[in-house]
Amino acid sequence: MDGWLLSLTVAVGLVVAAPFIGGILSGIDRKLTARMQNRVGPPIIQPFYDLLKLWGKESFVASRFQALLAFSFMVFSVVAFTLLVLAQDLLLIVFVISLADVCLVLGSYCGRSPYSYLGGRRELLQMLAYEPILILAVVNIYAATGSFMVEGVFKLGFPLVILLPGVFLALLIALPIEARKSPFDISASHHAHQEIVRGVFTEFSGFSLALIEFGHWFKLIFYLALLALFWVPLLWLGAVLAFIFYFIIMIVDNIFPRLTWTFMLKAVWLAGFTLAVSNLIVLALLGVGLAWA
């Protein structure tokens, strides 16, 4: 009972802390990006200022549903992260994350502007790119641990990454999509100008945008947590490495232009997909996973 209570406390703590970590992470991101570009950059807590400012702005919507869907995006991002810290079913978590993304896409389509429309389309393509990888990653984890539950990872006793290096790499390849970073920053353009303005975010403003930003932090942390999961029981190492990998993603962001969606699909599918599948095949061939043991 005590253990149950403890884990619940930890979970609640993590859910509460996640947006702060996410915000600060994005602040650090901006600062470091600025430094890489030989600029000074904003203060680390600038994202919070931005959020507060967005929060307080007058609310404009291009469609009534937009706000609702932005809210849904935020809620399901939070739910996905919560499920993760509650050590729930990973497959389910992947589905919930995709639900959040679908909400964002629908919200962008609601915007009636060609740019959010094109952005929504591209966001769907991004989903097409990374969803199989996520599902395959989960299946891989199952193959390694014999369970779809996050608990299974903890029960394994040694870092997952030993069994699933390919999957880990595949997730790293897909990470820029979720972090909205170059070269896969095709749907929303987090920093630079792009042909479809701000893509999915074009029509979101004020409060709705704040919600989306908030949800985005959760998603970011969720992904980093997913990466960290591969290092359990050395979770602290995993956390550190996750941040390091985020830093690498930042560097990649700065040394790459935004590429086209065709390239994204090709790259992610060819590299990420192949890695994930071959990892699964290797596991099956070697029979090292717990699932078929």
Added chain:
Amino acid sequence: MIDGLLIGLTVGFPVVTGLLARGLPGVWSRRLLVVLTTIVLIVSSLLLLWRGPYTYTLPEFWDEVIVVLDFILLFYFLYLGFRIRHPLVVVLTLLQLVPLAYFEASLPVIHVEPTLAIDFLAIIMCLIICVIGSLICVYALSYMDEHEEHLHLAKTRQPRFFLYMLLFLGAMNGLVFANNLYWLYFFWEVTTLCCFQLIRHDETPQAEKNAALALWMGLIGGVAFVASLFIGYYQVGNLGLNSLMSAQPAAIILLAFACLALAAFTKSAQVPFHSWLLGAMVAPTPVSALLHSSTMVKAGVYLVLRIAPALQGTALTSAVAFVGGLSFLVTAVLAISQRESKRILAYSTIGNLGLIILCAGVNTPLSMVAALLLLVFHAMSKGLLFLGAGIVENRVYSRNIEDWEGLIARFPLISAIMLVGMFTMFLPPSGMLLAKWVTLEAVASSPAQWAITLVTILAVGSAATTLFWSKWMAHLLFHPSTAERAKREKLQLPYLASTITITALDIAVSVIAAVLVAALVIPTVKPWYAVKLALPLLNLSTGIGAFPIWPLFLVMAVALALAVMVFRAKGGKLVSPYMCGENVEGAPASFRSTADLEFNFDASGMFFDRALGEPKTNRYVTAVGILLTVLVFALALVV
């Protein structure tokens, strides 16, 4: 007493009322008959559920009746073949007629005990047929009126329509109850007939052509069925399905099962045979709804599910799984390229049936559970989507989903119903997603190593599924240049009754999916498999994963309420979208150019139809499908 009555009510009653509807003059008598049938069917199916499984043996006299009717039917097919000048139909009918005549002449013993075996699978099917199918018939009452209004028919053809609709329901019920292979075969052929007649209902050249396609593809199934009938009879000695199932698995028995599976594939429109179902979209929408959700295609799936336990551990089961997987993958990808609403739905149906067949092929306890969940939820969601699509089509006069843009603004209620339907098709925590989740876990946990391929297929396929569904949802929500005010559209009572009932049913069953699993699914699977499902607090736990069903629904409901509250409070001024310049007054999604010309922002969907579009791909798909199917089956039978 009640046993016989229930069978009579579910199988016979619709046939009788169907004939009456054909014969009796007047609109109201027809309507009364349909509503009466609906009530009777729903009540009797619920009674059947209450009654539970049982077997029933009919007197031998009925066997004779069936034989006579069967021959009449086959001769009718022959006549049809000549009438529509389709040699393939003639040949395929003869391929059935001649062996059957021989069979009838030389081996007249076809009586099997019990004639009808009603187990949980049959009950589930019966429930689907009776509830969804009959609601579709109710829906058709309004739909056909509107439909004929659009066609400007001088004389109504509805009597004929409702005859086949109701006959279809009866035949389907008979099909799922039958234990006798011959009976099964007969009902099978009746559904083929109904299907044919309903597809060609509008009698346009296109309809005739596609009906003929459906007919000959269905007849291929018939031929396969006859083949399995023969093999079964010669190997087992009688025509009982139960005896065939319990026979020692031998290569020749497997061949019989393979033939049955082939028949099922034709019915369920699996990949090499998928084109008839797409062609069937020319039929009035209630027909499509019926075909897709509760009858026809479900017959094939039913057959596969029925024979699946007998295939455990054989190579054939993997072959079945692969064919299903192939269908799922191909149709999920092809659906992306579709503009036409009903074709997307059709592809989705094929894909989901493929998924069910894949599950049946994987043949583990969990996969069977997944298959059954898919069966139930697909019937509801797809039925709902077809009904919605029909209503929209009758109002927008287009099946192109690009023309449905901004439907939410024009027809909020029906759009909402459509959106719910789509939501339940692929997003958590709805039943379909639950089923898919179980599928994935089942396939992943399958001990067979080839399951990796299936997992990969599932991963890709479900991403593609997400893509085309969310695209469609987006199209409904997205309205570029229309500034039409939302009006609460007037829907006729049959529309409302059918759609809202199914919507409510869909959501309710999704929420209490655990009950469904406990009450129907596990009992169905239990006789054959060792199910290890747990249902803690009415949530689903597979032992390797857990799905909190109602908590997610709860979160969603709370979030929705909260969102509505927040945005009520926060308001939000409605503004024109960003158009990179000047908007046009009154038409928010139009933009101005220097010459004071107004341009509408116009959006094309994301279909990739240059790369994926029919008919280019369809050829390859069919060819590859035939090749793979033959290969897989040959391998399975040889190994």
Added chain:
Amino acid sequence: MVRMLPNILRNLFSKPATVKHPFVKREPFPGHRGTITFDMKKCDLCQDCERLCPPVAIKVDPEARTITYDPFKCIYCYLCVTNCLQRAIRGRPAYTPPAYQKEIVYYKPEE
């Protein structure tokens, strides 16, 4: 492969090029064409500057003996400065400071 990397890393470990504007002042170079001021003691209200000014940023009212100068219209071509016979218009090498409003400068007679 990734040619930008050395640049990025070099930047990361070098001083940023940003000038923290309000805190660090950037001195204009000598000869910079900057802020323009009018000396009403010297001005003889000839309106030459008004007529010369390409963007019509200067208005001279000889009746009221005032000059209205709009620094936000001014293009700093220094035509007025070089062409003022009385040398009453003087340019200082200084950047126009940021302002909350586009304020117009009024010059009134000295006495």
Added chain:
Amino acid sequence: MSKGAATRKYTVFPFGPQHPVLPEPIQLRFTVDEEKIVDVGVNVGYIHRGVERACELNDYQRNVYLCERVCGICNVMHALCYCMALEKLVDVEVPERAQYLRVIWAELNRLESHLLWLGLLADAMGFESLFMQFWRDREIVMDLQERTGGNRVIPSTCVVGGVRRDILKPLAERFREGMIELRRRVDKLAPVILKDPAFKRRTVGKGFLSYDDALMLGAVGPTGRGSGLVKDIRLEGYQAYKHLKFEPVVEKDGDVYARTLVRFYEVYQAIDLILEALKSMPEGEIRVKPEKWPEGEAVARVEQPRGELFYYVKGNGTNRLERVKIRTPTLANIPPLLAMLPGYEVADIPVIVLSIDPCIACTERITHVKKGGGN
């Protein structure tokens, strides 16, 4: 064909006039099939500034300042071209030193423009860090402009008959140091432009313009030179160019990358030209006064960063000109642009559109003004 395959719908959406990639008053109306450009329409004419008319209303000497403001970036070129045309009308031979000074400022302008453009191109393809690097290095040029001309952007040094300011010894030394520093910095970024595969992926093969199209559609400047057109007005030898050695940069591929390379090499070329001009600049007068009113007509052309700038001027013996016609290079490059776009993806739009280095505001020298307002 299936029954549902109704008429094909295309996405029609505007690009501009307030698009973040190109916040300039042009509207390109794209018809897009999925993500592929099918057709493109053009709409210009949002800001009619009436410069040509204003040139008729103003004193001819003052027009220099007006013409400078036709374009903020290539301002020296406009002033230079106008002065060149006017100097013919007033029969003035510009002193040698002034010619060199003009070349120095013109090339400085070219540097400013090209570095700006390279940054913008990087920005358009989401390469933010490269964008920042180029703009940081551009500061050297801006500083030099301020140091020598008195203003960061518009030095306003050209006048009819010469230049207003001189670059004296110490300043020239500064100048030389700045150029060498700039070359050092651009060298650091050169591998990205020349070798980076991701950069190439976004530019190579995009927005193809053939040699014949370039010729017949009137492509000028780097747009034309990217397609192998050996067109560089500097070959005409105006001002001090006749004394300086240079080869026009020509690339044959006709794609965005070729145009990028042309501009990138021209950065080096401009640095070299400036250094050479500083070295060989003779002593002497920097300005002569015109002795008469402009009379007759003249045509002057200048190789602007964006291409050939064309001025037609007609004087009638008063201090006002009768007609001034300005043809900016961007106007000439719009028809080639329209030919470049179809067939490529939406993602390529900014890159291709920017590849002609559009300066729409100077294309539209013509604005509409509120009645009674200034110009």
Added chain:
Amino acid sequence: MASQVVEVPVSKAELFTKIYELAAAKARFIAITCKDLEDRFEVIYHFEEDLKVVNVKVEIGKDEVLPSITSIYPCAFLAENEIKDMFKVNFAGLSPDLQGRLLKTADATQTTLLKPAVGVQPPKFRLEARCGQQCPAGIDIPRYVRLIAEGKYVESFQTILEKAPFPAILGRVCFAPCEEGCRQAKNEQPIPIRLLKRFVADQVGVKKLKVERLKSTGKKVAIVGAGPAGLTAAYYLGLLGHEVTVFDEFPRPGGMMLSGIPEYRLPKKLMEAEIKARMEEAEVELKLGRKIESLDELLGGGYDAVFIAVGAHEGVKLGVEGEDHPKLLDCLQLLREVNLQGERPKIGRKVVVIGGGNSAIDAARVSRRLGAEDVTIFYRRTRKEMPATPREVEEAEAEGVKLEFLVAPTKVLPGESPAKMEFIRMKLGAPDASGRPRPEPVPGSEFTVEADVFIRAIGQVVTVPKGFNLKLDRRGRIEVNPETLETSRSGVFAGGDAVTGPASVAEAIGAGWKAASAIDRYLGGQGLKERELKEELTLRPSVEDVLELESIPVAMLPVEQRLKGFDEVELGYREKEAVQEAKRCWRCDWYE
């Protein structure tokens, strides 16, 4: 260095052949220029062929349709659209047509599109420069100064003659209010406009010029008074073709110029020569030495109009006790004696002049020349308020004239040698009607001054003979309609000091010009042409150049020599100096 140009004028029919030729030669299309020549368009197609610009010029009528060249040069569509928008030039087969809109016309009702001009630009007029505005005679000063700078002395002289017939006189005696207006004054020294006038007059010389006198009208005009106003009116009326006769009571012409201005400022020979030259040019008859007492004899004597310019020759009395003292002289009287009679009256060693005007200065300087050693001017206000031009004051001081301010006479004390007068100290009070502070006596500050001679020079008044029968104002001046200068009697005009009270020569000349114009109009003519600021702009000097030039002080007679006689004090400019001074002019009339 502009581009090399090949001009190819073609007709509309030849246009396509020429453009095909160019296309075949791989010429590159550059642009299209259109010019609106009011009745037709000139369209210029610019092409580039081998680094040369080929201008293909076509002229078409306004309603003619020009074939579009987009079929040969597709890129021309933007250029064609542009001129279609700007000039409404019609094109046939323009493709693609941007709906003829390269210019936005969204709300054209509220806005005007700035398009290139229709037809030739109307010329801009010059501005009214301050010097010109200040000139009472209304001389086009900027113009004649500019002409001097350009070396065109005759044109310059004629410019002056347009408004003032006596440049040589004016160049010597004018108070030059123009120079006060001069904008260079604020910088260093004003442009010496008066001296430039004198210079140009000296350059041209005092001689009869060839002028165009209009055909005789047969109308006769009598002018009473041969002063500057009368002579000016006579000159212009004469030029207009009228038969003009000038009457004067003095035997010599010049009026107050003759009697009131000392020789050293205006050599009387020169003056008379110039008057004579002008009068001969205008064929004016001078009847001197004849005093007109009544107008009736003139009006009855066949004269259609009479112009009265009798001037103000009566000195104002001090209005103090003992006014009739023999040693209290009137300054006019003194000057008249010196000027007319050529007398050199002995006036003693010490002279006190009372007054602060130019006459007072003249009186003082004349006294110095007559041998007075100690000349003091007593003025009741301060130097600042002195009506005399500062330059005169300075010159007087240079010649040893002393100035005493804030003193006013109270009474003349009896006794002849030395004569004594009592003065009182004043202080400045509140401003009076003229804007100057009113002097108020400081009680008890009376003091007595002894001198050989006191000269009063506190102003003149008009004395119009009773027989003229004209309506006079309170101060005895003739009342006239300010527009036409017509008096209460029809056909009788008046001007000069007789109307305005004592004023300057330039003002009198202005009045004369105005009267001539008015009389001509009265006699059925068109009047004289007002000064026009026509478009005649030339290159303006740059400010740097103007400020570089130093102002050159005019050469003056040394003080010792001045006092020896009545020689002209100012020596005038030499040519080089004059041109440089003229070049210092900053063309205030230049319309930018």
